[in-house]
Amino acid sequence: MADLSSNDDGDTGPHSGHGPVAAVPQxxxxxxxxxxxFALLFAVAHLAGLGLGGHTLLGHRGGTPDDTMRPQR
Amino acid sequence: xxxxxxRKISLTIHVSVSVGWLGAVAGFLALAIxxxxxxxxxxVQAADLAMALIAWQVxxxxxxxxxxxxxxxSLGTKWGxxxxxxxxxxxxxxxxxxxxxxxxxxxxxxxAEAAARASLxxxxxxxxxxxxxxxxxxxxLVLLVAATLAVVKPPGLxxxxxxxxxxxxx
Numbered sequence: 001m002a003d004l005s006s007n008d009d010g011d012t013g014p015h016s017g018h019g020p021v022a023a024v025p026q027x028x029x030x031x032x033x034x035x036x037x038f039a040l041l042f043a044v045a046h047l048a049g050l051g052l053g054g055h056t057l058l059g060h061r062g063g064t065p066d067d068t069m070r071p072q073r
Numbered sequence: 074x075x076x077x078x079x080r081k082i083s084l085t086i087h088v089s090v091s092v093g094w095l096g097a098v099a100g101f102l103a104l105a106i107x108x109x110x111x112x113x114x115x116x117v118q119a120a121d122l123a124m125a126l127i128a129w130q131v132x133x134x135x136x137x138x139x140x141x142x143x144x145x146x147s148l149g150t151k152w153g154x155x156x157x158x159x160x161x162x163x164x165x166x167x168x169x170x171x172x173x174x175x176x177x178x179x180x181x182x183x184x185a186e187a188a189a190r191a192s193l194x195x196x197x198x199x200x201x202x203x204x205x206x207x208x209x210x211x212x213x214l215v216l217l218v219a220a221t222l223a224v225v226k227p228p229g230l231x232x233x234x235x236x237x238x239x240x241x242x243x
Binding site: 027031038042045046 | 207
């Protein structure tokens with residue numbers, strides 16, 4: 001949300017060099033494309049087996065909890 | 074609007090919790106990689122338990138604090154919440170990261186529960202470990218983008234921001 005560096009008192013305040021822009025800036029478009037690609041990758045990775053799998057251990061392991069756990073030594 | 078003193082206090086808290094969030098995710102990522110790649114059950118168990126501890130007691134509180142202090146910082150200053158593209162995008166990133174984080178708390182907790190009950194190696198629950206590692210890496214990357222936006226503040230007013238600025242000039 002707001003900035004990570006002092007700004008309102010500095011040289012890069014909200015109204016310095018940030019004049020009205022009719023079109024969407026180029027960097028926003030590039031970031032949007034990257035975000036969509038990232039979201040698709042995230043969704044595909046989860047659906048393809050790295051999946052959230054219902055967010056349970058069984059969903060990830062495809063078996064019962066005893067299948068791979070060894071007893072505590 | 075905040076007074077200058079209050080704005081500086083709020084900004085200091087926001088910067089601290091936001092950078093702390095990124096740092097805690099980096100720590101979580103290191104533990105996730107250790108749990109994924111190590112064959113020593115003791116190290117894997119320690120990593121699994123520490124991941125849940127860091128996630129619940131550091132990452133979740135810091136993410137919520139970053140969201141709240143960011144909202145306060147935006148709404149309490151001239152930056153506003155919907156006037157500049159970088160602020161809107163940073164808000165979306167924070168909301169997305171917080172939502173994904175909360176969604177992944179259950180598998181993190183279950184992994185810790187499994188580790189507490191049994192001795193696991195890195196090859197056990199491999200899909201879950203891979204997922205948590207990939208998610209932590211993605212989260213670190215996304216938070217780095219948010220931090221970069223906050224420092225660089227790329228120009229660009231939203232339609233709402235431009236409209237408000239024009240109204241203010243009249």
